[in-house]
Amino acid sequence: MKICIYGAGAIGGYMAVMLKRGGADVSLIARGAHLAAIQKDGLQLKIGAETLQANVRASNDPKELGPQDCVIIGLKAYQAWEMAEAMQPLLGPETMVVTAQNGVPWWYFYGLEGANKNRRLASVDPGDRQWNAIGPERVIGCTVYPATELVGPGVIQHTYGDQFGLGEPNNQKTERLARLVDVFTTGNLKPRLFDDIRDDIWVKLWGNLSFNPISALTRATLDIVATDPGTRALSRLMMLEAQTIGERLGVKFRVDVDRRINGAAKVGAHKTSMLQDLERGRPLEIDALVTAVQELGRAVDVATPHIDSVLGLVQQLGRSQKLYPTFPDAMPEPIAKAS
Numbered sequence: 001m002k003i004c005i006y007g008a009g010a011i012g013g014y015m016a017v018m019l020k021r022g023g024a025d026v027s028l029i030a031r032g033a034h035l036a037a038i039q040k041d042g043l044q045l046k047i048g049a050e051t052l053q054a055n056v057r058a059s060n061d062p063k064e065l066g067p068q069d070c071v072i073i074g075l076k077a078y079q080a081w082e083m084a085e086a087m088q089p090l091l092g093p094e095t096m097v098v099t100a101q102n103g104v105p106w107w108y109f110y111g112l113e114g115a116n117k118n119r120r121l122a123s124v125d126p127g128d129r130q131w132n133a134i135g136p137e138r139v140i141g142c143t144v145y146p147a148t149e150l151v152g153p154g155v156i157q158h159t160y161g162d163q164f165g166l167g168e169p170n171n172q173k174t175e176r177l178a179r180l181v182d183v184f185t186t187g188n189l190k191p192r193l194f195d196d197i198r199d200d201i202w203v204k205l206w207g208n209l210s211f212n213p214i215s216a217l218t219r220a221t222l223d224i225v226a227t228d229p230g231t232r233a234l235s236r237l238m239m240l241e242a243q244t245i246g247e248r249l250g251v252k253f254r255v256d257v258d259r260r261i262n263g264a265a266k267v268g269a270h271k272t273s274m275l276q277d278l279e280r281g282r283p284l285e286i287d288a289l290v291t292a293v294q295e296l297g298r299a300v301d302v303a304t305p306h307i308d309s310v311l312g313l314v315q316q317l318g319r320s321q322k323l324y325p326t327f328p329d330a331m332p333e334p335i336a337k338a339s
Contacts, residue, residue, distance in 0.1 A: 001183050004029065004068045004090050006083070008038065008058065010148040010273075011100060012074025013156040015189065017045040020054040022187030027065045028058040035060055037154030046151075047158045067092030070180065072142075073099050077124055077288035078325045081106075084133035096176050097138040100164070102208045102273070103288025104296070108198065110136035111170030116249070123292040140177060141167050141197035143204045147270050159270055163190045165204075167197025202246045202253065206260050208289045209242055209307070210235035212274035213314035216284065222272060226265035235261060237306040242293055248300045274314075283325045284318045286311070 001024050005012045008028040020026040030038055035058055042055040059065060068090050073080050080101065091097075099105050106125035109116045118136075120128055143165035151157045164184060168177055177193070184191040194200045211225050214235060218225070225231045239257045246253065255263075277284055290311045297304040318324025 001025065001179065002069045003027070003072060003183070004062075004065055004070075005072045005074055006062075006087060006090070007074035007076075007079065008034070008043070009074055010150045010156055011144055011146065012072065013043050013150065014045060014146060014148045014158055015072060015074070015100065015187075016056055017043050017052050017054040017156070018162075018189050019183065019187040020056055021052065022183070024183055024187060026054075026056045027068075028056055029060065029062060029065070030058050031060045033153040034150070037152075041154055044155045045158060046156065062086060062089040065090060068095055070183075071095060071097045073097065073101060075101070076283070076285045077101055077103055077106075078283065078285065081125060081129055084130045087134060091134070091138070094176075095138060096140050096180065097134055098140045098142045098166075098180070100142045100144050101288070102144065103205060103285070104292035105139075105141065105201065105288075106130045107136040107139045107141075107169055108201075110139065111168070121292055121295065123295045124288050136169065139169055140180060141165075141169055141201065143197070143200045145204070147267065149271070149276060160267060162188065163192055165194055165197060165200040166191045167194045167200070169197070171196050196252075199252050199254065202242070202251045203255065203260065205289070205293070206239045206242060206257070207264055208272075209293055210238040210310075211264060212272045212289055213286070213310050215272040215275040216278045217310070217313055217317060219275065221269040221275075222264055222267050223269050225272075226261050232261060234306060234310070238310060241297065241302065241304045241307050245293060245297045245300060245302045245304075248302060249296065278317075278321070278323065281321070281323065284314070284323050286314055286318060286324060290314065 003024050004027045005016050006029045008016055008030040016026050016028055038058040042053050045052040071090050109119035125131055145163040146161035147159040149157045168174055181191045214225050214231050236257055274284055294304055294307055294311055
């Protein structure tokens, strides 16, 4: 399978090395010193005491790579919105697009029936930019569980995990999804299929919604956020608000809040992606992780006082450090409650 990973950062680079070693025809879209290092020495992936190396074709220009069988988007949500039109040269008639991103995806209501069919989310795709430029019919949903970090140009450190959730937005078991599962499996990435990928998106979102902004505000690692009485209690309250929203939209949570928090505590002294970005002076991914949940909460009449408070604080943190990229103002459409 011909695969381009658009955004070869910590997760994208990890996937690239593993898929390449599994035999896939992998290329990358990257930039700056990271791109130069990949072009010179390939990608280096550190897993425990072992270093894996993969030579992959890399460019900052999608036109050089041409149409792909699959494009895996490893960008942050605000970056993907900015780059939506730039991806066009990678998209052939049958190209699938895997959104390997955290947070609420722009295609969330595609493939659903009822009052919410094909609704848009202004917080993650204002102006329907990705909806129109990429097309939701191309999408395969993906949840990302490995913890990785870009520790230097061309060098990625893997901390834990190898599982990826996969699923079609319309919940069908398609031939293209089966092909993707085979490629992931051969690359020693562990795919898990879900009857509705949205259920897993919310389980992952639970942690990102709470742990990421709290860690950025406190500079605490994941183990501390999940075990300190104060931050654990705040995380739990935010997650309960989110659970109410999700359930009103028809989501089924397979674990309870405390189990989800305890699982995060077991990860250890890991820095969340938002804390990593803050320390490196990179823009903070706030809207897809938190603002989108607030948008959904207001639309289905769920009060979110704890989410609102933490969102206000982390937005101000981002603004004070000039690290909060905001989308153009857009008024969201009302979202109907699931019956």
